[in-house]
Structure formats: C-alpha cells, structure tokens
Amino acid sequence: MKHLTLLLGLAVSSVSTAPTLAQSTFDRVKIEAGEMLFFSECRRCHAPDATGPSYGPQLDGVVGRKAGTVEGYQYSDALAGSGIVWTPAALRAWMEDNDGFMPGTKMRHVGIDDRTVQDFILAYLSSISD
Numbered sequence: 001m002k003h004l005t006l007l008l009g010l011a012v013s014s015v016s017t018a019p020t021l022a023q024s025t026f027d028r029v030k031i032e033a034g035e036m037l038f039f040s041e042c043r044r045c046h047a048p049d050a051t052g053p054s055y056g057p058q059l060d061g062v063v064g065r066k067a068g069t070v071e072g073y074q075y076s077d078a079l080a081g082s083g084i085v086w087t088p089a090a091l092r093a094w095m096e097d098n099d100g101f102m103p104g105t106k107m108r109h110v111g112i113d114d115r116t117v118q119d120f121i122l123a124y125l126s127s128i129s130d
Contacts, residue, residue, distance in 0.1 A: 027123070034124025037117055045109070048128055056107065062086050063122075063129035078104030091125065092118050 068080035
C-alpha cells in the first residue's frame with residue numbers, strides 16, 4: 001500500500017502548473033488513482049454500481065445519499081436508523097473507523113487511516129455520484 005501511495009504522490013506532483021490544465025489533469029489523476037484504490041481496498045465487498053456482484057451495497061451515488069437506503073440491501077438497524085447523509089466528511093470517518101463512527105454496523109474492514117488514500121477514494125466516489 002505504501003508503494004502505491006508513493007507512486008500516486010509522484011504522479012500528482014508531476015502534473016503541469018498551468019492553472020486550468022493542471023486542475024483538470026489533477027482531478028483526473030485523483031479520480032483514476034481513487035478508482036485503483038477503490039478496487040484495491042473496497043471492491044472485495046462493494047461494487048461501484050448495480051451491474052457487479054457485491055456483499056455490500058453498491059456505491060454509485062453514495063455521496064449525498066442518506067445512509068441505509070440502497071434498495072434490496074439488508075442494513076444493520078444502527079445504519080438504517082442513523083439518519084446520516086454520506087457527505088465527504090462522513091465517508092472519511094467511515095473509511096477510517098466504521099465501527100467507531102457507527103457502533104452496531106455489520107460491516108467489517110480494516111480502517112483506511114491514510115488521508116491521501118481517503119482523498120483519492122473520495123474523489124472517485126464523488127465522480128460516480130454525479
């Protein structure tokens with residue numbers, strides 16, 4: 001994982017300094033890196049959309065969606081009744097420590113505490129939530 005983070009950091013640092021071009025290139029690099037990290041860290045349980053099989057709910061449209069609302073997925077009572085909306089801050093807290101963020105959830109995973117990795121995954125999730 002550290003090698004992937006280093007590689008992604010080098011890719012981002014090599015982006016052009018022209019303001020408009022740099023921002024669009026940087027955004028594209030973040031989304032592409034986030035997609036790679038999603039498939040490395042999250043895909044074993046979550047599909048990006050309903051076309052792929054998954055144990056957990058699919059994550060397209062997750063940014064801005066009320067928690068516990070994907071049709072056909074059996075959520076824990078804690079998550080289904082939480083009333084939270086998946087903002088970037090809520091998703092970051094979930095990625096880092098889902099059990100601490102939402103006690104009683106049935107999701108099990110190793111926390112992602114690297115903020116750069118979180119940033120990239122959030123960029124990808126945001127890109128599939130528009």
